Amino acid sequence: MADLETAIQRFQDAVEATPKDHPDRARRLESLGTGYRSRYGKTGAIANLETAIQLFQDALNHSSSPTLDRLAPGRNLLTLYSETGNWSLAYLAASTAVSLVPRLTPRSLENPDKQHLLTEIVGLASDTAAVALMAGKTPYEAIRLLELGRGVIVGSLNEMRADITDLQHRHPQVAKEYIKLRDQLDAPATFTDEADPVGTPRALIRQSDQRYTAGKKLEEMIQKIRKLSGFDRFLLAPSEDEMEAAAAPGPIVIINVSRYRCDALIIEKRGLRAVQLPHMDNGEVRARAAALGSDSINTQLLEWLWETTAKPVLDVLGFSKYPRGCWPRIWWIPTGPLAKFPIHAAGYHERGSSETVLDRVISSYSSSVRALMHSRQDRPKAIMAAVSEKVVLVGMQKTPGHDNLPFVRQEIDRLNALCNSMQLQVREPQTNRKEVLAALNDCQIFHFAGHGETDLLDPSKSALLLSDGALTVASLFETNLHSRKPFLAYLSACGTGQVKYDVLIDEGLHLIAACQLAGFRHVVGTLWEVNDMSCVDAATTTYKWMQEGKLSDGSVSEGLHHASRRLRDQWTADSATRRAIKYGTGEQDDGQRVTGQSRFNRDNARDPRHPRDIESCDDAPLNWAPYVHFGV
Structure with missing residues (x-):
């Protein structure tokens, strides 16, 4: 206890020595508040709790301090108020903290810097949305907070690539200025080897300054655009009416x-x-x-x-x-x-x-x-024009340093035949990064069959593996195909929708999202490892359904859905056969005798709403379950 009292006194001295507008003040207020919170935990004295809350509140509201230093006291307030059941004040503190997230990651910051900062707010948006509901706020308010505090990097990049056709028609000069500033921030980073006397690259410093200036000017331009008639919601989070309109094809x-x-x-x-x-x-x-x-x-x-x-x-x-x-x-x-x-x-x-x-x-x-709303922006007609549309097929049966995938060739050959029957122009480029990226810039369908790799610590380094290296999430982020809105990216590889770095799970930085961000209206991928042979069946069934649906938007999700059901039904039948072999001779559900099948008594069947004995069902992996569709 004596050590705690000494620490509190030193924190108090530090706060008193810090000017009111000093940028370190929020951090020092938070440290002092933590001391009083610890004292409250030891003594139970309400006065210590009240002092801690006031200090955290002052730190959260200290506008001269860095945003990151203000978020920590905000989370402390959320915890303290929720522990006492004061949901209204918990909501006020948490919503204030979430409203700071855009300031934490301004448009001028490079994506790696944003990733680093966003690791500090994992779970904040979800907790804030939950507290909003506890405080009696509307579902829209809870969703608004989630939209503000999740998917920050992808959301920012989507804003950079949002369709501004209406602005260009009605205010061409304003649109031209906006595009100039936007493109400065959306361009990939480039560096030189030029260095200053102490070894820091001057080009890097210069570029950072240029991005900061462009970001500030862009923010001013956005505010100017919002003052124009009909553009008051330019690049803002969707309104309740807009969300309802987005659910017209089905619930979200x-x-x-x-x-x-x-x-x-x-x-x-x-x-x-x-x-x-x-x-x-x-x-x-x-x-x-x-x-x-x-x-x-x-x-x-x-x-x-x-x-x-x-x-x-x-x-x-x-x-x-x-x-x-x-x-x-x-x-x-x-x-x-x-x-x-x-x-x-x-x-x-x-x-x-x-x-x-x-x-x-x-x-x-x-x-x-x-x-989701961005992927639906200004999308072409429901049916893709088949004639002269290009399909890029990339098959990596052999990848340096990885196991061979014997069924990749079969998958590519089947899809080649299907695409030709749809009068699509098929191209199989060289399997190096340069050729594949060049092919992406001139195709409507991109199909990759091969190995995928999920980076454990940096999701932007997750990649599709090619003959000369990796096609990463980061490199796809730098690919902009929005002027053409290509139809489909089908990633027939392991874990293309997977994020293993838990502190960035809400950012959704995976290969599926990267393809969406690049401009593809539909992306098919996987949540974990997939079976080589099952990939052939899943892809073939999906493309056949797309063919029957004349490449309509609905045909992609429908095709994958029916492919998954077909694989699931085969898995169910295989599991029944395995049970039959394992437990002795019995009858199938249709009364046919099968060696090894135990009889299933429907009169005594378990209630399907309760867990059942699954020992005999899981000896075959769920090869039908990993496939997912993202898109319109």
Whole structure:
């Protein structure tokens, strides 16, 4: 206790010696507040708690201090207010902190610098959205806060590439000035070897200054544009009406995971609502995410996802049985560690069951509402003009330093034949970075079959592996195809939608997002490792469906959905055969005798709403479950 008192006195002296407008003041106030909070924990004296809260509040509101120094006291306030059940004040503190996030990562900062800073706010947006609901705020306010504090890097880059056709038509000179400033910030960084006397590259300093100046001027230009008639929401987060309009093709469901509560925030064309998920627990989600691996991706996991997440949502939306006629669509936006899980595959996948997502809706994903709306901006006609459209097929059967993939050639050959039958121009470039990037600039469909690599510490270094190196997330971020809006990037490789660096999980920095950001309207990828042979079947079925759908927007998600169901049905049949061999002779569901199949007594069947014995179902990997669709 004596050491604590000494520390508090030194913190107090430091605060008193710091001028009111000094940039170090927030950090020193926060240190003093932490001291009083520790004293409260030891003594229980309310006066210490009240002093700590006031100090944290002063630090949060200290506008002269760096943004990062103000965020820490904001999180302290959120914790203290929530512990006392004061949700209104917890909401005020947390929402103030989240509103600082854009200042933490200004447009002038390079993406690596933004990544580093954003590691400091992991989970803040989700906690703030949960607290907003606890304080009685609207579902729109909770979603607004999530949009503000998640997907910051991709959101910023999307803003740089937003369609401004209307501005160009109505205010051409303003648009020209905006584009000039925007392009200065959107251009890839370039450096020289020129150095100053102490060894710091002058070119780097000069470029940093130029970016700062351009960023400041761009912010002023954006404010100027918002004062123009009809442009008051230029580059702002979507309004409630805009969100509802975005849900016209199908509901958008944000699954928010927080230590305070878990909710499904549902956007429909007729309104927004929040559905609390009482069976989802933040601690369990995090524990399962931490243990996620080939052994834990099993039917138990899919059944847990069904009970805690998918079933409550589908029941509320009225998707309670196998559809007759057109399949309904749904877009999932999972937050935090839940982004690692296959919500689209949740359910009880026993033969004849409709207690699955796959058997009720067609699922797509997005990293945020903004990203989904951006991908729909100014999109071409629903059907892609087939004649003269180019398809780039890249197959990496042999990759230096990695196992051979014997089925890659078969996948490429099948797709080549299918694309030719659709009168598409097929090109198979040399498998080096230069040729592949050049081919991307002149294609409507890009299909990669080969190895993918997920970087454990820097998601921007996750990559598709080519013959001369890696095609990284960062390099795709620098690729801008928005003037053409290519149709589809199909990434038939391991973990192309995977982020293993948990503190950046909400940024969604993976290969799927990178292709979306580059300009592709649809991206198909994977959440974890995939089977070489299953990739051939998944791709072939998807492209056949696209062919039948005349390359319409809907044909991509429909094709992948039916490909997954077909692979799932084969997996179910194979699992039944394995059970038959393992447990002795019995009858199949249709009464046919099969060696090794135990008889399934339907009269005594387990209630599908409860977990069942899955030992015999998981001896075959879930090769049908990893495939996901992002896009319109």
